[in-house]
Amino acid sequence: xxxxxxxxxxxxxxxxxxxxxxxxxxxxxxxxxxxxxxxxxxxxxxxxxxxxxxxxxxxxxxxxxxxxxxxxxxxxxxxxxxxxxxxxxxxxxxxxxxxxxxxxxxxx
Amino acid sequence: xxxxxxxxxxxxxxxxxxxxxxxxxxxxxxxxxxxxxxxxxxxxxxxxxxxxxxxxxxxxxxxxxxxxxxxxxxxxxxxxxxxxxxxxxxxxxxxxxxxxxxxxxxxxxxxxxxx
Numbered sequence: 001x002x003x004x005x006x007x008x009x010x011x012x013x014x015x016x017x018x019x020x021x022x023x024x025x026x027x028x029x030x031x032x033x034x035x036x037x038x039x040x041x042x043x044x045x046x047x048x049x050x051x052x053x054x055x056x057x058x059x060x061x062x063x064x065x066x067x068x069x070x071x072x073x074x075x076x077x078x079x080x081x082x083x084x085x086x087x088x089x090x091x092x093x094x095x096x097x098x099x100x101x102x103x104x105x106x107x108x
Numbered sequence: 109x110x111x112x113x114x115x116x117x118x119x120x121x122x123x124x125x126x127x128x129x130x131x132x133x134x135x136x137x138x139x140x141x142x143x144x145x146x147x148x149x150x151x152x153x154x155x156x157x158x159x160x161x162x163x164x165x166x167x168x169x170x171x172x173x174x175x176x177x178x179x180x181x182x183x184x185x186x187x188x189x190x191x192x193x194x195x196x197x198x199x200x201x202x203x204x205x206x207x208x209x210x211x212x213x214x215x216x217x218x219x220x221x222x223x
Contacts, residue, residue: 001167029208031208032208033205033208033209033210033211035211035212037212041148044214044215044216044217045198045200045212045214046214047211047212050211089148091150091151093212095208095209096139096141096153096156096166096202096209096212097153097167098143098150098151098153099150100149100150101148101149101150101151103148
């Protein structure tokens with residue numbers, strides 16, 4: 001089974017600055033997807049960005065991008081120009097398994 | 109907006125009662141999941157299903173049971189609720205992406221309190 005590890009329980013960023021959330025994973029699969037999900041306080045979990053493992057190019061969605069290092073099994077999320085609405089729990093996921101989450105605080 | 113629905117959203121119930129948390133999706137997804145999550149904490153996979161008549165236990169041992177008689181419906185049942193069952197239960201579904209799991213779509217959750 002896949003395992004996903006997030007080693008940053010909490011992170012803080014100043015509004016308009018950039019922050020990077022870390023994630024490592026382990027899988028025996030050769031073809032897989034990796035995901036970052038966002039869970040705002042008391043709200044629904046939603047997808048932020050996905051990466052297909054066979055693609056070397058890092059995925060980008062507006063202010064969100066990933067740094068995918070397949071050999072190192074690393075999958076970090078970079079949030080640029082942070083906004084107050086980015087404050088949430090962020091979960092890294094592989095298949096149906098999730099990391100422990102990182103709580104992101106955005107300071108005005 | 110994801111088409112996956114959970115009821116009830118909130119439930120307060122006494123010890124020993126039987127409860128069923130409902131989860132339905134209209135996306136035709138084969139794979140469905142139940143997670144247990146305390147507020148602001150990590151998600152624990154408790155059950156999943158690959159399709160009709162398929163149910164599997166997840167990573168976290170749970171006294172709950174599930175069934176999958178129809179593609180769109182994946183209810184979770186606790187025969188005798190206890191205070192230790194107090195938590196939020198999240199239902200999700202996904203489609204296959206080749207041999208892998210695609211994006212998970214989540215319901216809004218069912219917050220259970222057992223007195």
